[in-house]
Amino acid sequence: MPPAEHFAAAPNWEWWILGYFFFGGLSGGSYAIGTLLRLVGAPADQRAARIAFITSFLALVPCPIFLTLDLGQPTRFINMLFDASSGGLAFKPWSPMSLGSWALLGFGLFSFVSFVGAVAESGWHAADPIARILRGTFGAAWSIIGTGLGFFVCGYTGVLLSVSNQPVWSDGWPLGGVFLASSLTGAVALLLLLARSRRDVDAGTAVRLELADRNFAILEIVLIAVFLVTVAIAGTIGKMAGVWLLLWVVVFAGLAAPFALSRVDAARRWAPVTAPLLGLLSVLALRALVIFSAQS
Amino acid sequence: MAVFQERPMGFFTDTSICIGCKACEVACKEWNELEGNKPELLLDSFDNTGQLDAQNWRHVEFIEQIPDNNGVVMTPTPIAGGQAWLMMSDVCKHCQNASCLEVCPTNAIVRTEYDSVLIQQDVCNGCRDCISACPYGVIGFNEKTGTAHKCTLCYDRLQNGMQPACAKACPTDSIKFGYLDDLQVAADKRLAALQTAGYKKAQLYGRDATVYGGLNAFFLLMDTPEVYKLPNAQNATLPSRNNLAGYAGGFFTAVVGLVAGVLAFRSQRMNEKS
Numbered sequence: 001m002p003p004a005e006h007f008a009a010a011p012n013w014e015w016w017i018l019g020y021f022f023f024g025g026l027s028g029g030s031y032a033i034g035t036l037l038r039l040v041g042a043p044a045d046q047r048a049a050r051i052a053f054i055t056s057f058l059a060l061v062p063c064p065i066f067l068t069l070d071l072g073q074p075t076r077f078i079n080m081l082f083d084a085s086s087g088g089l090a091f092k093p094w095s096p097m098s099l100g101s102w103a104l105l106g107f108g109l110f111s112f113v114s115f116v117g118a119v120a121e122s123g124w125h126a127a128d129p130i131a132r133i134l135r136g137t138f139g140a141a142w143s144i145i146g147t148g149l150g151f152f153v154c155g156y157t158g159v160l161l162s163v164s165n166q167p168v169w170s171d172g173w174p175l176g177g178v179f180l181a182s183s184l185t186g187a188v189a190l191l192l193l194l195a196r197s198r199r200d201v202d203a204g205t206a207v208r209l210e211l212a213d214r215n216f217a218i219l220e221i222v223l224i225a226v227f228l229v230t231v232a233i234a235g236t237i238g239k240m241a242g243v244w245l246l247l248w249v250v251v252f253a254g255l256a257a258p259f260a261l262s263r264v265d266a267a268r269r270w271a272p273v274t275a276p277l278l279g280l281l282s283v284l285a286l287r288a289l290v291i292f293s294a295q296s
Numbered sequence: 297m298a299v300f301q302e303r304p305m306g307f308f309t310d311t312s313i314c315i316g317c318k319a320c321e322v323a324c325k326e327w328n329e330l331e332g333n334k335p336e337l338l339l340d341s342f343d344n345t346g347q348l349d350a351q352n353w354r355h356v357e358f359i360e361q362i363p364d365n366n367g368v369v370m371t372p373t374p375i376a377g378g379q380a381w382l383m384m385s386d387v388c389k390h391c392q393n394a395s396c397l398e399v400c401p402t403n404a405i406v407r408t409e410y411d412s413v414l415i416q417q418d419v420c421n422g423c424r425d426c427i428s429a430c431p432y433g434v435i436g437f438n439e440k441t442g443t444a445h446k447c448t449l450c451y452d453r454l455q456n457g458m459q460p461a462c463a464k465a466c467p468t469d470s471i472k473f474g475y476l477d478d479l480q481v482a483a484d485k486r487l488a489a490l491q492t493a494g495y496k497k498a499q500l501y502g503r504d505a506t507v508y509g510g511l512n513a514f515f516l517l518m519d520t521p522e523v524y525k526l527p528n529a530q531n532a533t534l535p536s537r538n539n540l541a542g543y544a545g546g547f548f549t550a551v552v553g554l555v556a557g558v559l560a561f562r563s564q565r566m567n568e569k570s
Contacts, residue, residue: 004531005522005527005528005531006431006527006531007431007432007433007525007526007527008427008428008429008430008431008432008433009347009348009349009427009430009433009434009435009436010427010428011424011425011427011428011437012424012427012437013424013428032553032554032557033557036554036557036558036561037561040557040558040561040562041561041562042561045561070423071421071422071423071442072420072421072422072423072424072437072438072439072441072442072443072444073420073421073422073441073442073443074421076402076419076420076421076422077421079402079404079419079421080401080402080421080423083402083403083419084402084404084418084419085403085404085406085416085418085419086403090401090402090403092400092401092403094398094536094539095398095399095400095401095425096399096539096542097399097401097423097425098401101401151546151550151553152546155543155546155549155550156543156546158542158546159538159539159542159543159546160425161428162538162542163399163429163535163536163538163539163542164399164425164428164429164535165395165428165429165430165431165533165535166428169428170533170535170538173538173541173542173545174541174542174545175542175545176542176543176545176546176549177545177546177548177549178549180546180549180550180553181549181553184553184557208560208561209560211560212556212557212560212561215556215557215559215560216553216556216557218556219549219552219553219556223545223549
């Protein structure tokens with residue numbers, strides 16, 4: 001198969017987009033982890049679930065700001081949702097950016113309500129009615145739907161890149177899955193980081209989070225491998241070599257850390273935040289190298 | 297004042313008679329009030345425009361393929377099948393299946409009554425998704441307006457019965473403007489004439505539906521599309537080709553991720569039960 005030829009110009013999506021991809025991924029991933037802990041975790045995991053829901057919303061807050069600031073006409077951000085020429089809704093299911101705008105709006109609602117519920121459970125009694133509503137079957141359904149939207153926010157950013165005619169991006173259809181898996185590893189890393197800074201999180205929860213971290217890391221490594229194969233087949237893998245290899249080192253260091261630091265005795269002397277910090281850097285580095293290398 | 301019918305219109309750019317004078321570039325900039333980029337010495341042939349972008353809606357490409365002949369000067373000078381020094385006035389192709397129109401999230405990019413592809417400046421919010429999608433690198437981002445820009449096929453002139461400025465200015469009629477079906481007939485005749493004259497590599501690009509469903513601005517090329525930095529039929533793919541696979545991959549990952557999470561978080565419950 002001859003290599004793909006690209007003559008497209010770069011869209012110059014840079015730091016704001018990197019920030020959005022990073023925080024959006026952490027937000028969606030944290031919501032999913034919160035739901036998992038709430039629905040299938042042990043009672044001792046519920047504190048960590050609350051932290052996950054709170055983290056999800058706090059990570060989501062900068063996302064629309066970053067996206068708006070990246071626009072050439074920030075005051076027209078609303079055109080993503082409403083068609084300024086026809087007055088109707090701007091909803092194009094085949095355009096990932098359009099679909100993502102609506103998903104972000106929907107996820108924002110779910111994340112906010114779950115955030116309020118989690119804050120209420122943490123002692124803010126003014127919001128107790130919402131916390132009560134979120135208990136039981138309705139709460140479970142709410143979390144599951146929110147998780148679906150959160151997953152979409154994590155993964156559509158990769159699909160958005162691949163639905164283009166840019167080198168690397170359009171050559172690698174698995175990007176959506178790669179970003180989603182990376183969001184899960186990042187969210188667990190963030191939760192571990194926060195859990196270790198608090199005394200009220202059960203030690204067993206941290207152990208289970210570490211296990212989840214390793215599971216998600218394996219998933220991410222497999223998907224990165226598939227992504228690299230697709231890009232190699234297209235003949236554009238060279239775009240991610242050279243100076244970008246430094247970022248690959250960070251990516252794989254972050255993915256290897258949960259395994260290395262749990263097995264190597266010497267590594268146990270490292271600070272317990274080392275693996276989560278490397279994990280978060282890995283999430284950022286992966287997005288940075290995908291975004292910037294293709295446009296270089 | 298004569299007005300154009302609301303039928304598909306476009307350009308037929310015959311590169312075999314382009315002389316690289318850049319009158320099209322100048323006329324385009326003048327009519328559309330494009331300031332142009334800061335002049336740069338590109339040290340690349342006679343091209344000091346570089347590429348199509350927000351300030352260059354026409355770009356005359358210079359492609360030099362002078363045969364070396366091992367230093368022997370041949371008499372008469374070989375014309376290399378008309379491929380030695382190629383010039384092409386590049387422009388937005390106004391594709392039938394337009395990648396930019398496909399991805400635009402705000403519906404700022406529309407198809408006009410003349411079948412051209414137009415960016416509505418009052419709707420565009422400068423997200424640049426169209427730039428990411430355009431396979432020809434046609435669209436550019438204007439920092440002053442904060443919006444995406446490209447050739448409008450002189451929509452304002454068309455509405456007033458005037459042909460686009462570039463076609464009007466072209467001294468050799470390399471850029472022909474008209475109704476698409478008329479242009480296609482003219483192109484077929486010209487191609488037949490060239491091939492009869494021995495220019496075997498001469499070919500039409502975008503005349504039929506093999507490239508993006510057909511181009512409203514199509515070309516007669518003297519060499520393969522790749523030489524002109526144009527994707528061939530195999531590479532002319534729409535962004536949406538990755539939609540299904542991309543979302544399916546995401547869905548699969550989500551399911552596997554959930555299973556992986558359940559396995560990790562249920563471990564305590566399982567241990568308690570056992």
